[in-house]
Amino acid sequence: MRDGYVLLAHRHPSRQWYPDCWDLVGGHVEPGEQPVEAVVRECLEELGVDVHDPQPIPMPFSDPTLDLHAFLVTRWDGEPHNVAPEEHDDLRWFQPCELADLTMADAGALPGIFGAIEAATR
Numbered sequence: 001m002r003d004g005y006v007l008l009a010h011r012h013p014s015r016q017w018y019p020d021c022w023d024l025v026g027g028h029v030e031p032g033e034q035p036v037e038a039v040v041r042e043c044l045e046e047l048g049v050d051v052h053d054p055q056p057i058p059m060p061f062s063d064p065t066l067d068l069h070a071f072l073v074t075r076w077d078g079e080p081h082n083v084a085p086e087e088h089d090d091l092r093w094f095q096p097c098e099l100a101d102l103t104m105a106d107a108g109a110l111p112g113i114f115g116a117i118e119a120a121t122r
Helices: 035-047 096-101 107-120
Strands: 006-011 050-052 055-057 070-072 075-077 088-094
Touching (some): 035 070, 055 107, 070 107, 088 096
Antiparallel strands (some): 006 088, 050 075, 055 070
């Protein structure tokens, strides 16, 4: 999050899982890796940025078969850019009021995203 805006990645239409929709940046937790380590690694691999102090946030997800973790990131080194074009075909900063109109990978995550925005802007 930067200046009240949220960075989302548009998942490439050719992706097998959740194609052609907007999503939080991130990915799988590798064996032996903690979720916080995974978000740091994934942000470097997908955005080319080194994140600092990611904060876990409560985030409901609709798919109970997935073990998902969400983090609020407000500090990083570098400028986010699409380092993984095979995964994402767009990165964009959104105002919170724009999120409800997007096709999200999991619309059930929106309340958690709004909660994180509110907590970060206090």
